[in-house]
Amino acid sequence: MMDRTDRHARFFLRLISRRTLLYTEMVTAMAVVHGDAERHLAFDARESPVALQLGSSDPKQLAYAASLAESFGYVEVNLNVGCPSDKVQTGRFGACLMAEPALVAECCAAMIAATPLPVTVKTRIGIDDRDSYEELVAFVDKVSAAGVSSFAIHARKAWLSGLSPKENREIPPLDYPRVHRLKQDFPHLEIAINGGVLTLDAARKHLRHLDGVMIGRAAYDDPYILARADRDVFGGDEIVPTRREIVDGLIVYAEELAQARVPFHRLGRHIHGLFAGQAGGRLWRRTLAEQGHKPGAGPDVLRAAVAQIPAAVLDARDDDAIRVDGAIRAAG
Numbered sequence: 001m002m003d004r005t006d007r008h009a010r011f012f013l014r015l016i017s018r019r020t021l022l023y024t025e026m027v028t029a030m031a032v033v034h035g036d037a038e039r040h041l042a043f044d045a046r047e048s049p050v051a052l053q054l055g056s057s058d059p060k061q062l063a064y065a066a067s068l069a070e071s072f073g074y075v076e077v078n079l080n081v082g083c084p085s086d087k088v089q090t091g092r093f094g095a096c097l098m099a100e101p102a103l104v105a106e107c108c109a110a111m112i113a114a115t116p117l118p119v120t121v122k123t124r125i126g127i128d129d130r131d132s133y134e135e136l137v138a139f140v141d142k143v144s145a146a147g148v149s150s151f152a153i154h155a156r157k158a159w160l161s162g163l164s165p166k167e168n169r170e171i172p173p174l175d176y177p178r179v180h181r182l183k184q185d186f187p188h189l190e191i192a193i194n195g196g197v198l199t200l201d202a203a204r205k206h207l208r209h210l211d212g213v214m215i216g217r218a219a220y221d222d223p224y225i226l227a228r229a230d231r232d233v234f235g236g237d238e239i240v241p242t243r244r245e246i247v248d249g250l251i252v253y254a255e256e257l258a259q260a261r262v263p264f265h266r267l268g269r270h271i272h273g274l275f276a277g278q279a280g281g282r283l284w285r286r287t288l289a290e291q292g293h294k295p296g297a298g299p300d301v302l303r304a305a306v307a308q309i310p311a312a313v314l315d316a317r318d319d320d321a322i323r324v325d326g327a328i329r330a331a332g
């Protein structure tokens with residue numbers, strides 16, 4: 001997610017879930033080729049595992065960017081064929097590439113030849129009036145023939161003109177059955193679903209039919225929904241972290257940022273949703289918003305913000321407050 005899943009957001013999310021695969025913001029291959037690769041690709045090893053998402057329609061540029069991914073510690077390289085923004089279309093990448101499956105296949109083949117890492121594709125179910133199931137099948141068939149075995153499908157089509165990126169996430173109707181059908185028709189491929197998945201319970205229902213679920217803004221706005229992921233989705237024996245434990249980790253990280261003279265707001269802006277729907281959550285957000293941008297802001301802002309939260313909320317594990325379809329109920 002552009003302007004969302006940067007390295008500071010990923011560090012925060014990793015405090016909540018150790019196993020969930022995190023994605024970078026879409027990085028343009030051109031920026032890697034012609035800019036500072038270290039600045040665009042480097043990340044803290046504590047964020048791992050992380051997938052690098054690239055945007056471009058130039059096979060050579062994509063191959064070069066993909067060739068660097070393993071050395072920086074990424075575990076996957078993903079090509080974005082789903083973003084519908086005007087800026088991305090101007091660069092001839094993102095969702096508009098669904099109209100050029102042969103070019104997408106060429107790009108993916110070049111990336112596969114350049115890196116030992118898995119190369120995956122994130123796409124939509126269609127664009128504009130090119131949204132038949134047959135066209136989606138033809139796209140997946142062409143790209144998979146180039147060597148791609150894993151697709152993340154946003155279960156909405158994209159309108160390339162007339163709708164903003166936000167509207168393209170909300171107005172075109174979701175079509176989950178189409179993605180489920182795609183898995184049935186391509187059982188040898190890994191198919192993950194994206195779009196409108198708001199809870200782990202909803203994700204687990206999709207996992208009865210599919211290989212993966214990608215959760216975007218729901219996890220950004222209410223990140224604690226990922227707290228049960230390691231145990232309930234991945235089958236691990238990890239103890240679900242409390243919000244107090246997460247804040248303690250954030251304070252340590254904020255101290256590191258302060259020593260490196262990184263402004264606090266680069267972290268603070270990503271953590272507003274940690275107490276979404278909880279007592280004291282509004283005061284937490286207000287403290288971060290009002291104090292996080294002040295000169296000298298640092299770990300003390302977190303200490304002031306967390307002081308607004310009742311101890312019962314801080315120390316509850318997700319076993320004690322289970323979210324179901326956006327609601328909260330006490331566990332019996």
